[in-house]
Amino acid sequence: DAKTTQPNSMESNEEEPVHLPCNHSTISGTDYIHWYRQLPSQGPEYVIHGLTSNVNNRMASLAIAEDRKSSTLILHRATLRDAAVYYCILGRFLNNAGNMLTFGGGTRLMVKP
Amino acid sequence: NAGVTQTPKFRVLKTGQSMTLLCAQDMNHEYMYWYRQDPGMGLRLIHYSVGEGTTAKGEVPDGYNVSRLKKQNFLLGLESAAPSQTSVYFCASSYLGILYEQYFGPGTRLTVT
Numbered sequence: 136d137a138k139t140t141q142p143n144s145m146e147s148n149e150e151e152p153v154h155l156p157c158n159h160s161t162i163s164g165t166d167y168i169h170w171y172r173q174l175p176s177q178g179p180e181y182v183i184h185g186l187t188s189n190v191n192n193r194m195a196s197l198a199i200a201e202d203r204k205s206s207t208l209i210l211h212r213a214t215l216r217d218a219a220v221y222y223c224i225l226g227r228f229l230n231n232a233g234n235m236l237t238f239g240g241g242t243r244l245m246v247k248p
Numbered sequence: 249n250a251g252v253t254q255t256p257k258f259r260v261l262k263t264g265q266s267m268t269l270l271c272a273q274d275m276n277h278e279y280m281y282w283y284r285q286d287p288g289m290g291l292r293l294i295h296y297s298v299g300e301g302t303t304a305k306g307e308v309p310d311g312y313n314v315s316r317l318k319k320q321n322f323l324l325g326l327e328s329a330a331p332s333q334t335s336v337y338f339c340a341s342s343y344l345g346i347l348y349e350q351y352f353g354p355g356t357r358l359t360v361t
Contacts, residue, residue, distance in 0.1 A: 171350075178252075178338050178352030179291065222290060235306070236350065238283075238290030 139223045144243040147213045155208040155242055157223030162203050167226045169236060170197065170208050172219040179222065179238075182208065218246045250274055252353035254339050260359045261329045269324040269356050271339030279342045280322040281306070281350065282314060284335040291338060297322055298345075329360045 140158040147153040159168065170182040183190055183197045185206075190197040196209040210217055220241040227235055255270045271280065278299050283291040293306030297316040311333060313325045322341075326333060336357050340350040 176355075178340070178355050179350075180352070181349035184349070235293060235296075236291075237307070238292070240288075240290055 138237075139225060139239050141221075141223050141239065141242045143240065144245065146245045146247060147210075147217075149215060149246055149248050150212050153210040153213045153217070153244065153246075155210075155221050155223075155244065156205065157207070158205045159223070159225055160204045162225060163227070165227060168197065168199060168203075168206050169224040169226045170195070171222045171224065171236070171238075172217075173222070173241070174216075174219045182221070184226070213244075213246045215246050215248065218244055220244070252339055252341055252351050254337075254353040254356050256356060257354070258357045260361065261326075262361055263330060265329050266325070266327050267329065267358075268326075269337055269339075269358075271322045271324070271341075271353060272320055273322075273339075273341040273351070274320065275341060275343070275351065276319070277341035277343050277351075278319075279344065280316065281340045281342075282312070282322065282324045283338045283340065284308065284333075285338060285355075286335050294324065294337075329358075331360045334358060334360045 169184040171179040173179045183195050185197045198207045220243050222238050222241040224236045252273045281296040282294040285291045292308045295314040297303045300319040303314045315323045336355045338355050339353040342348045342350045
């Protein structure tokens with residue numbers, strides 16, 4: 136199964152942009168890149184996902200390398216509420232049905248006021 | 249619109265006891281999932297369902313059973329609890345497969361002594 140590699144932790148200052156990297160060198164052509172985050176004592180929350188092109192939504196931007204072996208989640212202006220564990224996940228079909236997300240260790244983002 | 253709810257929120261079991269965790273969603277989603285999260289780790293998929301009356305094994309299914317008798321409910325059963333099943337259990341649902349985000353419940357913290 137394709138795996139992702141993320142730094143264990145990162146720090147950011149409030150109101151500054153944050154770039155969270157993810158390596159997925161064994162990604163296959165049908166793997167989507169998903170990002171979820173988990174705030175303390177809560178269930179994970181969807182952030183963004185993409186296949187090949189860069190993606191933007193109200194929460195973040197996802198920049199995908201041309202060879203798809205790496206990607207970067209961009210939070211344009213970090214707030215204290217963005218302090219969470221961020222998971223980069225490769226999602227793949229389960230026998231043409233379902234959506235298996237294999238969570239790794241994630242990156243713990245700390246935001247300083 | 250409650251989203252995904254889980255019952256109970258906390259439970260303590262003795263080794264060998266049985267219990268059922270209930271997950272309910274009110275978003276008319278086809279797919280539902282059960283994950284477990286051990287301390288300091290990412291989530292691992294236990295079982296999943298792609299529709300009413302169907303279930304399938306995930307990454308760590310041993311010691312668990314599931315049922316999806318109604319579209320909105322997904323039950324996770326532990327027939328004979330073991331200390332190794334001490335974990336936080338998350339349920340999730342999604343409209344369809346890989347292109348759709350998963351919505352997670354708040355989790356059930358289970359301790360087996």
